[in-house]
Structure formats: structure tokens, C-alpha cells
Amino acid sequence: MSRIIGPIARLAALGLLLALVLKPEWFVPVLKPFTENNAPVIYNQGSLLSLTLYHLGLVAIASLIGTALALVMGVFVTRKAGAEFLPLSRSLVNIGQTFPPVAVLALAVPVVGFGVKPTLIALVLYGLLPIFENTITGLKEVPENVVEAARGMGLDPTQQLFRVELPLALPVILAGIRLSVVINMGTATIGSTVAAKGLGEVIIAGLLTSNTSFILQGGIIVALLAVLIYDGLAILERRVAKRTGRLAEVAG
Amino acid sequence: MIELEHVSRRFGEQLAVDDVSLSVARGTITVIVGTSGSGKSTTLRMINRLIEPSSGTIRIDGKDTAAVPGEELRRGIGYVIQGNGLFPHWTVARNIATVPTLLGWEAGRTEKRVDELLSLFSMRSEDFAKKFPHQLSGGEQQRVGVARALAAEPGLLLMDEPFGALDPIIRAKAQEDLLAVQRRLGITVVLVTHDMEEAIHLGHKIAVMDGGKLLQYAPPAEILANPAHGFVERLVNGVDRPFRLLSLSTVATIVEPGTADGPPLAETATLRDALSELLWLKRDALPVAGPDGSLIGRVSLAALRAHAGGPA
Amino acid sequence: MTEATETTTPATALTTRLDRVGIVVAVIAVLGMDWQPFATLKPNRLISGQGLSLAASLPTLWAAIGVGVLSIATIVAVLRTGALLRLATGIASLLLLAVLIGIVPATVVPPGNAYARVSPAAGFWLMAFAFAVLTTDAVAKLRLGPLARLAMLAGAVVTVAILLGSGHWDGLSILKEYATNAQKFWREGAKHVELALGSLAAALVIGLPLGVACHRNATLRGITLPILNIIQTVPSMAMYGLMIVPLGLLAAWSPLAASLGIRGIGTAPALIALFLYSLLPVVANTVVGLGEVRRSVVEAAEGMGMTRHQRLFQVELPLALPVILTGIRIVLVQNIGLVTIAALIGGGGFGTFVFQGIGQAATDLVLLGAVPTIALAFTAAVLLDAAIELSERRRL
Numbered sequence: 001m002s003r004i005i006g007p008i009a010r011l012a013a014l015g016l017l018l019a020l021v022l023k024p025e026w027f028v029p030v031l032k033p034f035t036e037n038n039a040p041v042i043y044n045q046g047s048l049l050s051l052t053l054y055h056l057g058l059v060a061i062a063s064l065i066g067t068a069l070a071l072v073m074g075v076f077v078t079r080k081a082g083a084e085f086l087p088l089s090r091s092l093v094n095i096g097q098t099f100p101p102v103a104v105l106a107l108a109v110p111v112v113g114f115g116v117k118p119t120l121i122a123l124v125l126y127g128l129l130p131i132f133e134n135t136i137t138g139l140k141e142v143p144e145n146v147v148e149a150a151r152g153m154g155l156d157p158t159q160q161l162f163r164v165e166l167p168l169a170l171p172v173i174l175a176g177i178r179l180s181v182v183i184n185m186g187t188a189t190i191g192s193t194v195a196a197k198g199l200g201e202v203i204i205a206g207l208l209t210s211n212t213s214f215i216l217q218g219g220i221i222v223a224l225l226a227v228l229i230y231d232g233l234a235i236l237e238r239r240v241a242k243r244t245g246r247l248a249e250v251a252g
Numbered sequence: 253m254i255e256l257e258h259v260s261r262r263f264g265e266q267l268a269v270d271d272v273s274l275s276v277a278r279g280t281i282t283v284i285v286g287t288s289g290s291g292k293s294t295t296l297r298m299i300n301r302l303i304e305p306s307s308g309t310i311r312i313d314g315k316d317t318a319a320v321p322g323e324e325l326r327r328g329i330g331y332v333i334q335g336n337g338l339f340p341h342w343t344v345a346r347n348i349a350t351v352p353t354l355l356g357w358e359a360g361r362t363e364k365r366v367d368e369l370l371s372l373f374s375m376r377s378e379d380f381a382k383k384f385p386h387q388l389s390g391g392e393q394q395r396v397g398v399a400r401a402l403a404a405e406p407g408l409l410l411m412d413e414p415f416g417a418l419d420p421i422i423r424a425k426a427q428e429d430l431l432a433v434q435r436r437l438g439i440t441v442v443l444v445t446h447d448m449e450e451a452i453h454l455g456h457k458i459a460v461m462d463g464g465k466l467l468q469y470a471p472p473a474e475i476l477a478n479p480a481h482g483f484v485e486r487l488v489n490g491v492d493r494p495f496r497l498l499s500l501s502t503v504a505t506i507v508e509p510g511t512a513d514g515p516p517l518a519e520t521a522t523l524r525d526a527l528s529e530l531l532w533l534k535r536d537a538l539p540v541a542g543p544d545g546s547l548i549g550r551v552s553l554a555a556l557r558a559h560a561g562g563p564a
Numbered sequence: 565m566t567e568a569t570e571t572t573t574p575a576t577a578l579t580t581r582l583d584r585v586g587i588v589v590a591v592i593a594v595l596g597m598d599w600q601p602f603a604t605l606k607p608n609r610l611i612s613g614q615g616l617s618l619a620a621s622l623p624t625l626w627a628a629i630g631v632g633v634l635s636i637a638t639i640v641a642v643l644r645t646g647a648l649l650r651l652a653t654g655i656a657s658l659l660l661l662a663v664l665i666g667i668v669p670a671t672v673v674p675p676g677n678a679y680a681r682v683s684p685a686a687g688f689w690l691m692a693f694a695f696a697v698l699t700t701d702a703v704a705k706l707r708l709g710p711l712a713r714l715a716m717l718a719g720a721v722v723t724v725a726i727l728l729g730s731g732h733w734d735g736l737s738i739l740k741e742y743a744t745n746a747q748k749f750w751r752e753g754a755k756h757v758e759l760a761l762g763s764l765a766a767a768l769v770i771g772l773p774l775g776v777a778c779h780r781n782a783t784l785r786g787i788t789l790p791i792l793n794i795i796q797t798v799p800s801m802a803m804y805g806l807m808i809v810p811l812g813l814l815a816a817w818s819p820l821a822a823s824l825g826i827r828g829i830g831t832a833p834a835l836i837a838l839f840l841y842s843l844l845p846v847v848a849n850t851v852v853g854l855g856e857v858r859r860s861v862v863e864a865a866e867g868m869g870m871t872r873h874q875r876l877f878q879v880e881l882p883l884a885l886p887v888i889l890t891g892i893r894i895v896l897v898q899n900i901g902l903v904t905i906a907a908l909i910g911g912g913g914f915g916t917f918v919f920q921g922i923g924q925a926a927t928d929l930v931l932l933g934a935v936p937t938i939a940l941a942f943t944a945a946v947l948l949d950a951a952i953e954l955s956e957r958r959r960l
Binding site for chain 3: 300302322323324325326327328331333334335336337338339340341350351354397400401410
């Protein structure tokens with residue numbers, strides 16, 4: 001049953017998302033009752049499409065930088081040369097994740113000012129934590145005997161890393177990236193409170209002018225985007241996991 | 253006395269146990285042996301109604317088990333499983349006290365019983381009572397598992413592959429412990445195993461099951477000497493069959509008048525031990541000593557050969 | 565192939581005597597001490613100020629003590645030293661920094677000037693970060709047990725309480741901000757804790773039975789967990805926004821709901837959103853925890869005649885406890901952070917200060933909201949980590 005429901009629900013969600021972003025005027029009759037005093041029904045302070053693209057772009061850039069940094073660091077602390085940093089980095093990741101994303105965002109403002117910069121910093125810093133953690137976990141979980149076999153067959157350390165360890169750790173790393181992207185979607189929304197461009201603007205505009213219709217548009221678009229991206233990454237992850245025969249144990 | 257009458261159990265399409273009837277005499281050990289999927293565990297679990305029979309009747313001491321609520325029935329029957337199933341968050345003492353506590357025994361009586369059982373398995377109460385299962389060795393865990401099953405003084409003990417997870421040396425010791433405890437308490441034991449060797453060693457009677465059917469139900473000697481055609485035959489037809497047969501009887505059963513040279517054998521030794529000695533000492537016969545050490549006759553290779561062979 | 569005989573060249577001798585983590589700590593500490601200002605002096609609350617070096621912001625004696633002790637601490641960090649010494653050094657350095665920063669206002673602000681604001685600057689934060697890393701590394705290497713970590717947390721809480729209570733930090737801008745908001749601070753703080761714990765309690769009341777039911781029923785599990793997963797994925801601001809609509813409608817239609825205080829904005833939507841977020845970790849961890857209880861243990865319990873109820877409460881739930889506690893830790897830390905955002909829809913909590921501060925570009929006000937939030941989340945994490953470890957001790 002879920003085999004049919006899954007794709008249908010996904011298609012419906014995608015269709016609704018596209019309609020909301022590209023043809024918001026279609027929803028006027030539905031949203032009209034949520035406005036008072038002839039306030040505008042459809043968000044009118046910018047194109048929803050450009051806000052959506054900007055939002056996605058911000059998350060994509062932050063996630064790419066975060067992933068690159070986290071991978072390099074994760075590989076480093078699991079090599080002999082970086083082993084001394086392993087216990088420390090585990091603790092730091094653990095402590096870092098107790099910091100609320102909003103706090104990271106708010107604390108970045110005094111350092112770099114308002115706008116996209118604090119948001120990007122918060123996204124990268126906070127977003128790399130789950131990837132870093134999962135990179136360490138994934139690499140540490142690669143069975144000892146597999147690495148031993150690779151060594152025994154004469155693979156040099158670089159070959160071991162790229163041909164054996166990273167591919168085997170990939171599902172776990174991907175789970176971390178998925179978690180990070182979802183967190184970043186949310187933090188980027190909050191970024192609008194520090195004047196970063198993005199979909200949070202729509203919700204905030206609604207809150208400021210008590211325009212429930214804006215809140216609904218912004219809220220539904222952000223929610224659908226996040227759920228669809230999460231879902232898409234989960235599918236990708238399962239494909240990879242199937243190929244390597246290992247399922248990520250990190251629930252997300 | 254346990255009686256199974258035309259007992260069957262279905263799981264969906266699958267007939268796991270197919271019309272099994274057998275009766276177990278009080279104070280004996282019955283071993284149900286078979287491969288995995290033979291229905292042996294299902295049969296055992298139907299006795300304490302962990303699994304309900306689809307049809308048929310099971311009576312314990314003449315009383316239909318279906319007439320008693322499942323939990324009440326199980327509190328009166330000892331149950332031991334592979335990997336012992338000790339509760340890891342409870343101490344040894346509390347583990348053993350599980351069923352007495354469920355039955356509402358008063359604290360003093362329970363405590364006394366726990367001490368009794370620990371000493372029955374030669375474990376000092378002051379050393380073990382307060383320990384947690386993970387602080388015990390595999391053999392100790394197994395003994396606590398049996399002690400726990402015996403806590404409420406059940407007349408019947410069900411054991412599902414109880415020694416399956418033990419290494420050979422600890423396993424042999426655990427088997428001897430079980431035989432000793434059974435003799436001492438006179439309880440009825442039904443034990444499930446896939447190991448024919450174990451079945452022959454422990455069982456007063458052996459029930460061989462395959463594909464849900466009871467193929468043969470007989471004393472071990474009978475199973476070895478006259479295996480039912482087909483599966484049972486294949487099961488016992490190993491190179492070891494004569495040795496298994498010999499290990500079932502003691503020297504006393506074939507001692508013959510006369511004397512022989514060499515070190516005397518005890519009349520309580522098994523025939524297998526006797527054969528081993530004869531071969532090792534390169535002799536045709538050895539003297540046999542009675543309980544008081546006096547010579548009571550001799551045992552010969554020829555007599556052993558006659559005893560170890562199959563039907564002509 | 566012959567092994568090279570072991571010769572200790574000066575270079576290898578040096579690298580074996582140096583601690584790599586310590587080198588990083590030292591670089592950060594030295595950067596903070598020599599290149600970045602220790603404190604910032606602002607003429608008033610909103611105008612940007614001027615950075616002061618450590619020497620310029622403290623009386624000579626204190627500056628000398630500071631530079632001396634922190635330099636020694638840096639050397640201890642760089643050399644390969646015992647973990648206990650490193651731990652003591654890290655804690656002592658953090659303590660010293662905490663004391664030093666409190667002395668700055670009296671030193672640099674002319675008496676009688678009530679507008680000037682002094683706050684820690686990048687140099688202070690870098691050094692604090694460096695020695696926090698040193699402390700964390702030592703704690704990780706010592707593998708301190710749960711009780712030792714709780715004792716350390718208690719020590720930190722008491723120290724901060726003493727520094728706050730004695731008025732030593734009163735000259736700092738964040739505490740000046742607190743002084744003008746004192747009443748509101750505790751009110752919002754109480755609200756913050758109330759929202760975080762209230763939603764957790766509600767999630768436990770619903771989530772634990774739901775988790776048990778999902779453990780026993782695969783169909784229910786197959787429906788429940790994906791739905792909770794989707795809910796968890798919705799970004800918090802969208803969730804709070806979406807909560808406004810149904811609750812607003814409910815209040816408009818039902819005078820009873822309105823009289824109970826249910827409105828589109830305020831506490832009710834915040835509480836419900838937090839509750840929804842809390843469900844997944846509680847339910848999923850209950851399912852995983854119960855699923856991890858070994859089959860043989862459950863079967864033994866059944867075989868000895870325990871009822872379903874006895875089995876659940878005496879065997880399965882106690883054994884699943886560490887995993888369930890892990891779920892509670894996730895919920896609590898997550899909720900303490902998410903409550904902050906509830907301020908946007910009038911839910912209250914420390915987020916009120918954060919967003920007010922952002923709106924006014926008043927850094928100190930942002931900190932007044934952010935610092936206690938982080939402290940709360942951190943404390944909750946340490947407490948629950950300890951609880952998890954203690955509950956794990958008796959498991960196989």
C-alpha cells in the first residue's frame with residue numbers, strides 16, 4: 001500500500017509547492033478568509049519564486065561548505081595523524097549541538113553585522129556538526145577486517161580511504177548531510193529575522209502585519225520544501241546503502 | 253505425568269506440530285530431539301502454553317492445562333532457555349526470586365530458598381547473591397538460569413536448548429549438574445536439543461521429531477539399536493553408534509565369572525570406558541571390582557562386541 | 565629491509581614532547597591575548613565601541629597576573645602533560661578570565677558614568693574558547709564518570725552563582741541589561757523552562773504509551789513513525805506559523821477555548837508545536853529501546869508466568885530506559901532551543917530578549933537571551949548524559 005501512497009503523496013506535495021510558488025494567485029479564494037481589512041492576500045513584497053530560489057541557494061552553499069569542512073575534519077581526526085584530536089572533537093561536536101541554532105545566529109550578528117553573512121556563518125557552523133559527527137561514526141564503523149584486507153592487498157592509505165573507507169561510510173555520512181540540510185532549512189528561515197533574504201520574510205511579514213494569509217503561504221512553502229528535500233535525500237541514501245549493503249543507523 | 257494427546261499447532265498455512273501424542277512419566281528426563289523447524293520447541297512451549305495448541309489436549313497430572321490461566325500454569329512450571337534469559341538489570345538473588353515474588357511468597361521464605369538453590373549449584377550466597385548477571389561467567393549464568401527455574405519448587409522443568417550457548421567443557425559440567433539435580437529432587441524434565449549425543453546422554457526417553465511429526469519415542473538404547481526407518485536411522489547412523497550404545501550401560505550389566513590380569517575396572521564404569529581401557533592396554537579381558545574393591549568377575553572384549561553391534 | 569635504529573634527533577624529540585591539541589589551544593590563546601582586544605568600551609548601549617587590550621583594561625598588577633598565569637597555562641597546554649594537570653590548568657584559566665573580566669569596568673569607566681558599557685571582546689572569547697577546549701580535551705581523555713561530570717557541572721554552577729551574587733560582574737554590559745530587565749528576565753526564564761518541560765511532559769504522557777503500542781504493532785509503527793518524521797522535518801518558524809491558523813479558528817468559534825486562553829498566538833501554539841516536535845524522539849526511542857531488549861529475556865519473563873503488564877513494567881521498560889532517556893535528552897535540548905523561536909509568535913521565553921535585541925541592534929540584549937538559553941541547554945545535556953550512563957551500568 002505504501003508503495004502507491006508514497007509516490008502519490010510526493011507528487012501531490014511537489015505539485016502544491018510549485019503552484020504556491022509559481023501561481024500564488026490561484027490560492028486567492030482559499031486564503032481570502034484569512035485576511036482582514038482588505039489586506040493583500042498574496043505576498044506582495046517580493047516574488048515568491050526568487051525568495052524560494054534565494055533560500056535554497058543559501059542552504060545549498062552553506063551545506064556544501066559545511067560538508068567539505070566536515071569531511072576534511074572527519075577524515076583528519078580518524079587518521080593516525082589526527083587521532084589526538086578525536087576525543088576532543090567528539091566532545092566539541094556534542095557540546096556544539098546543544099547550542100540552539102538561533103543562538104548561533106544571534107551571536108554571529110554582533111561579530112559580522114546584519115544580513116546574509118551571520119546567517120551563512122550560522123548555517124555553516126551549525127550545519128557541519130551532524131556531518132562531522134556522522135563522518136567520524138561512519139569511518140569508525142567500517143569493519144576492521146575490510147580495511148585490513150585492503151591493506152593486505154597493497155592499497156596505499158589514500159587508496160584505502162577513497163576506495164574502501166569513504167564508500168562504506170557514505171550512507172552514514174549522507175544521513176548526516178540530510179540532517180544538516182534540514183536544520184539549515186530551518187535556520188535559514190530564522191535568518192530573515194537578521195535581515196537575510198529568504199522565505200522567513202514571508203512569515204515575518206505576516207506576523208508583523210497580523211496577516212495570517214502570508215503566514216500560511218510562507219509556512220506551507222517552507223514546510224513542503226523541507227519535507228521534500230528530506231525525503232529526496234532519504235531516497236538517495238537508501239540507494240547508496242543498498243549498494244554498499246549497509247544501512248545508516250543514524251535515525252533522522 | 254504429562255500427557256499430550258493428538259496435539260497439533262498451525263502457524264498460518266504451516267503445520268508446525270502435526271498430531272503428536274506422547275506421555276512423560278513422573279521423575280524422568282525426556283529429551284525431544286530434532287533439527288531446526290522440526291517442531292520440537294513448539295511442542296515444548298505448548299506444555300507451558302507459551303504457544304497454544306491448535307488442537308489436541310495436554311494434561312499434567314491428569315489436569316487439562318487449558319483449564320488453568322496461562323500465567324498461573326507457567327508459575328508452577330520451571331522454564332530454562334538457551335542463553336539463559338537472565339534479567340540483566342536484576343541481581344542474581346532477585347533473578348532467582350522472580351517466581352516466588354510473583355507467587356507472593358513472604359520475604360524470609362524467598363530469601364531462604366535463594367540461599368538453598370545457590371548452594372545446590374555450589375555457588376556461595378555471599379559471593380553471588382548480590383552480583384549482576386554480566387559479572388558472571390557463562391557457566392555460572394547457566395546455573396543461575398536453572399536455579400531460577402527451580403525456585404518455586406516446580407515438579408516439572410522445561411528446558412529449551414539450555415546448553416546450546418556453552419562451550420564443550422562447561423557444557424559437559426552443566427549436563428552432569430542437571431543429572432545430579434534431577435536425581436536429587438526427583439523432578440520431571442522435558443528438554444529440547446538438536447544434539448543426539450546430548451539426548452542419549454541425558455534422556456531416559458528420547459522423542460525424535462521431524463517436520464512436525466513425532467517419528468519415534470523410546471529409550472535411548474532402543475533408538476540406537478532399532479531406529480525407526482528413515483530420518484531417525486540417518487540421525488543415529490553415524491560412526492559413533494556402537495560407542496554411544498556402549499556408553500549407555502555399565503560394566504555391571506555384562507560382567508562374567510572368571511578372572512583376568514591387569515588393573516580392575518569399576519563395575520560402575522560405562523562399557524565405553526571399559527572398551528577404551530581394553531584397547532589401550534591391548535588385552536582381551538580385565539577384572540571387575542565391586543563397590544568395596546573386591547574382584548567380582550571380568551569383562552571381555554567379546555562380550556563388549558556382542559553388546560555394541562546392531563541387529564544381525 | 566632493516567629497521568632504522570632509533571635515533572632521537574632534536575626534531576623528533578620536540579614533536580614527541582609537544583601536545584598537538586595543546587598547540588592549537590596555544591595558537592588560539594596567544595591570538596586572543598596579543599592580537600585581539602580583551603574588552604570593549606562603549607560610550608553607551610548602542611554605539612559601537614573601542615577595543616582595549618588586556619594591559620589597557622586592567623590595573624597593572626592584575627594585568628601582570630593575568631598575562632603571567634595565562635602564559636604559564638599556555639605552556640602547560642603545549643607540553644605533553646598529565647590530563648589531570650591539564651584539567652586543573654584549564655579550569656584555573658577559565659576562572660581567572662572570569663575574575664579578570666569583572667575587574668575591567670571599574671578600571672576603565674570613570675566613576676559616575678552610568679551610560680558607558682563594558683563587554684568582553686574577541687580576545688577574551690578566544691582565550692575562553694582556548695581554555696574551554698583544553699578543559700574539554702582533558703575531561704574527554706580522563707573519561708570522567710557520570711558522577712564526576714555532575715560534580716564538575718555543580719562546581720561550575722556554584723562558581724557562576726557566586727560571581728553573579730557577589731556583584732563582581734555587575735559592571736559588565738550584559739548584567740546592566742539584566743538590571744533594567746530583572747523582573748522580566750525571571751518571568752521569561754520561568755516561561756522558557758515551563759514551555760520546554762511542559763511540552764516534554766505532554767510528549768511523555770502521549771509518546772510512551774504510543775511507543776509501546778508501536779513496538780507491539782508493526783502496522784501502527786509503519787504509519788506513526790513516518791508521520792512523526794515529517795512533522796520533525798518542518799522548520800520551526802513554519803510550524804509556529806501554521807499553528808496560528810487552527811488555534812485562531814478554534815478560539816474564534818469556541819468561546820470556551822478562548823476563555824481557556826487558547827489563541828492563535830501566544831503560549832498555546834508554542835506548546836503544541838513543541839509537543840509535536842517532541843513526539844518523534846520519545847516514540848522512536850521507546851520503540852528502539854524495547855526492540856533492543858533481548859528476545860531470550862522477554863521469553864524467560866513470559867515463561868516464568870509474568871503477565872504482559874508485569875513484563876512491560878518489570879523487565880522491558882527498565883531495560884529500555886537508557887534508550888528512552890536518550891530520546892528525552894534529544895527532546896529537552898532541542899526544545900530549550902526551539903522555545904527561543906516561540907517568542908516570534910508571542911510565546912515568551914528567553915527568545916523575547918534575543919529578538920528584541922536583534923530588532924534594536926542591541927548586542928547585550930541578544931546576549932541576555934542567548935547566554936541563559938545555551939546554559940540551560942548545556943546543563944540539561946550534562947544532566948541527562950549522566951542519567952543515561954547511570955542507567956546503562958546494569959545492562960549486559
